[in-house]
Every structure is written in C-alpha cells, then in structure tokens.
Amino acid sequence: MTDRIHLHLLSDSTGETLEMLAKAALAQFDDANVVRHFWPMVRSRQHLDRIVPELNANPGLVLYTLVNQEARARLEEVCARNGLPAVPILDRVTEALEKALGQEAHGRPGRQHQMDKAYFERVEAIQFTIAHDDGIAWENWEQADIVLAGVSRSSKTPTSIYLANRGYKVANIPLVVESPPPAKLFELKKPLVVGLTTAPERLVQIRRNRLLTLNEKTETSYVDNRKVKDEVAFARRMFADNGWPVIDVTRRSIEETAAAIIRLLGERKSRDGDLFEGVKAI
Known part of the structure; x- marks a missing residue:
C-alpha cells in the first residue's frame, strides 16, 4: 500500500468538472494520502511544457481534460516516457455521446462555461x-x-x-x-x-x-x-x-x-x- 501519491489534475478550462470527479472518486477510499497538483486553463503546448518539470519532480497519477490535440499529444508523450498513468476522464463519455447523437464533439475548451x-x-x-x-x-x-x-x-x-x-x-x-x-x-x-x-x-x-x-x-x-x-x-x-x-x-x-x-x-x-x-x- 502506498503511503502517499501525487495526483495531477490538468484542465483546459476552470477544472471544476475535473475536481468534482476526482473528489467523488477519492471519497471511495479511506484515509487516502493524496497530494493534489491542480493545473487549470492549460490550452497550449507551451503552457504544458511549463508544467512538465513538476510532473517529473512529483510522479503520480495524471487526470486530464484537454481538447487541444497538440497539448494532449505532448502530455501523453511525457506520461508514457516517465511511466505515469494518464486518464482522459471525459473521453469515454464524449465518444458514447458522439455515437448516440450521430455527430462529432466540437472540441472547444471551456465550452460548458460559456455565457449562454x-x-x-x-x-x-x-x-x-x-x-x-x-x-x-x-x-x-x-x-x-x-x-x-x-x-x-x-x-x-x-x-x-x-x-x-x-x-x-x-x-x-x-x-x-x-x-x-x-x-x-x-x-x-x-x-x-x-x-x-x-x-x-x-x-x-x-x-x-x-x-x-x-x-x-x-x-x-x-x-x-x-x-x-x-x-x-x-x-x-x-x-x-x-x-x-x-x-x-x-x-x-x-x-x-x-x-x-x-x-x-x-x-x-x-x-x-x-x-x-x-x-x-x-
């Protein structure tokens, strides 16, 4: 049993959805010693490159919601090279909706927070x-x-x-x-x-x-x-x-x-x- 783990949360928006899902999942574990690293508004490869040193210094589980393909590819590359498990938490839901609705998702960061x-x-x-x-x-x-x-x-x-x-x-x-x-x-x-x-x-x-x-x-x-x-x-x-x-x-x-x-x-x-x-x- 691991005494402590690092949990990296990367989002291209406010990260509210990501935090809620992480909190709900962690609630299923007793006395989990988790160090959270929160990275909101990650919308470019350049921004992600500034986070990479922190991922290397504090290896752990990576949860992310990134729609920018360049940023996603860079994150997946870094995680694969360092043996870090990375989970795109909304992908399965989005894929299921695309199939059910018969259309592709727009892939716009922060779309759920637009001022409609x-x-x-x-x-x-x-x-x-x-x-x-x-x-x-x-x-x-x-x-x-x-x-x-x-x-x-x-x-x-x-x-x-x-x-x-x-x-x-x-x-x-x-x-x-x-x-x-x-x-x-x-x-x-x-x-x-x-x-x-x-x-x-x-x-x-x-x-x-x-x-x-x-x-x-x-x-x-x-x-x-x-x-x-x-x-x-x-x-x-x-x-x-x-x-x-x-x-x-x-x-x-x-x-x-x-x-x-x-x-x-x-x-x-x-x-x-x-x-x-x-x-x-x-």
Whole structure:
C-alpha cells in the first residue's frame, strides 16, 4: 500500500468538472494520502511544457481534460516516457455521446462555461436566493421556484445556495413558535414549498456548537432540549397542516437534501403542476 501519491489534475478550462470527479472518486477510499497538483486553463503546448518539470519532480497519477490535440499529444508523450498513468476522464463519455447523437464533439475548451442563457439564469438564481434568505423580501416569494421552511439551523441557507448554483430561485423562512410566518407563505402557488426537519438531539448539538464558535452563552432556551423538541413539533404540524413535502436532514448532506428537493420538483412538474396532497416524508 502506498503511503502517499501525487495526483495531477490538468484542465483546459476552470477544472471544476475535473475536481468534482476526482473528489467523488477519492471519497471511495479511506484515509487516502493524496497530494493534489491542480493545473487549470492549460490550452497550449507551451503552457504544458511549463508544467512538465513538476510532473517529473512529483510522479503520480495524471487526470486530464484537454481538447487541444497538440497539448494532449505532448502530455501523453511525457506520461508514457516517465511511466505515469494518464486518464482522459471525459473521453469515454464524449465518444458514447458522439455515437448516440450521430455527430462529432466540437472540441472547444471551456465550452460548458460559456455565457449562454443558462449561465445568466444561474446568476439570476443566485442573486435571487441571496436576496431572499432568512425570510427577507417575502413579498416576492411567488417568483421563487422553491421555498424552504424549517426551524433555525436546519440547513435552509446552505441548501438554498446549493440549489441556486443549480439554477433554482430559492427563498427560505425560519419557523419560530413565537413569531408566525407571513401569511404569504400559505398562499403560494408557483413555488414548491418544502419543510426541512431534523432530530431535536442533533439540532441541540448543532446550535450549541454554533454558540460556542460565537463565544456566546450556551445556557439559553435556544439549546434547551424541551424547547427545541417543541420547535420541531411546531414545524412538523405546520408542514402536515399545509400538505408540504418534508425532508429529514438529520443524516443527509446538503447535496443529498438538494437532490431530494429537485426530485420532488420534477415529480410535481410531471403531474402538470398539481399540488402535493398530504405530507411526503423522505
């Protein structure tokens, strides 16, 4: 078993796709000691030649997404000469799509990041979501795609931001027993309203850690076990009374929660916009 490996990531664009794939693959290995070398925007042989000394000095696995044929050929030549395994991670997918679509790929670097309509819609979604965090600007909630409701520290904001980066306009509202939400929340037609809940014990722990990081007292009703249980029960009753789908985030990552919400949205769209009947616990 190797104590440590060097992982070189070479991309002709921002490298975001490459990093995500590498991260997902590495997550399958326990305690992997990996030294990452990240080389984005590699679009010419000259640029690649400046990286070659680093490859020679730190031999390891090379993952790349390069469409420039000259740069690719140079990288493959260097890797073959030095016995470095090199994997063009998108080639198999691109080849399969070419076969399925009956046309050749364009081979333009950074094409997935071009500023097209979808790009500007994503920017707009992010701006909307930031402007409608934590119950702000509730008058505009009807413009949202998704509205998340839940007690404090139930992952509403990070989930909203993640969804916004996927192109969804999201608003979120904290549910407080002593302060009823705006009536607008119960009148929404276009947005999918989703309730986020979590185990009270876990919620107390998260809130306590939050207070500690802020150097605040932890002996408050905010982390009182009984009051927190009452808060969660209050929120669940509201979800049930309004027939909103509910997602328990206790053991879910932000990505898993977002995926469940996107699936719910897709299910609703496939039903021609019909509202959900009853609580759908996930």
